[in-house]
Amino acid sequence: AQSVTQLDSQVPVFEEAPVELRCNYSSSVSVYLFWYVQYPNQGLQLLLKYLSGSTLVKGINGFEAEFNKSQTSFHLRKPSVHISDTAEYFCAVSGSKSGANNLFFGTGTRLTVIP
């Protein structure tokens, strides 16, 4: 089975500053990795995904993440945050083999952008 650890439950950052949200995963098989964002009282929206190929993945809203297999990490970054980025961010992992049907989520990181 797979699992995800999001080390930071809350990350406050000033507007226009860079941010990194950390994610580490555990798996005995090859994986797919995802970041989702959740705005208040809404469902989850896919930010970006790593399936294969380039380890640097670009997503929506200026976010990017880098898959590091040796460190089993998939940290999310943005060079300059906006007030509208305030939300809950979830890292998720899925096995990449056929039959791996579930996403396993971390506990989330609440990003608060301070004006």
Add this chain to the structure above:
Amino acid sequence: DTGVSQDPRHKITKRGQNVTFRCDPISEHNRLYWYRQTLGQGPEFLTYFQNEAQLEKSRLLSDRFSAERPKGSFSTLEIQRTEQGDSAMYLCASSPRFGANVLTFGAGSRLTVL
């Protein structure tokens, strides 16, 4: 394509009552998932359908929970004899049959059990 739709968005009920949630997936997606999200936690997998077949159920899905997808389109999640611990956001997601499991989520149905 209007995305994944869930109904109702909010449900308040008294302990012991039954509740039912409905999910309409993206029309061309044949996989459908139910997740539960409690306050301060990430979503937890409950169950998964491929077409009308329920292929996997989590240990979280107690006997009081039942999910169906009778025609391989919409799905319902029923909770019988609700308990206060059932209070949560119930999320539905769908994904295409082939390829990686890139799930598209609905807005969720929030259940409050008094």
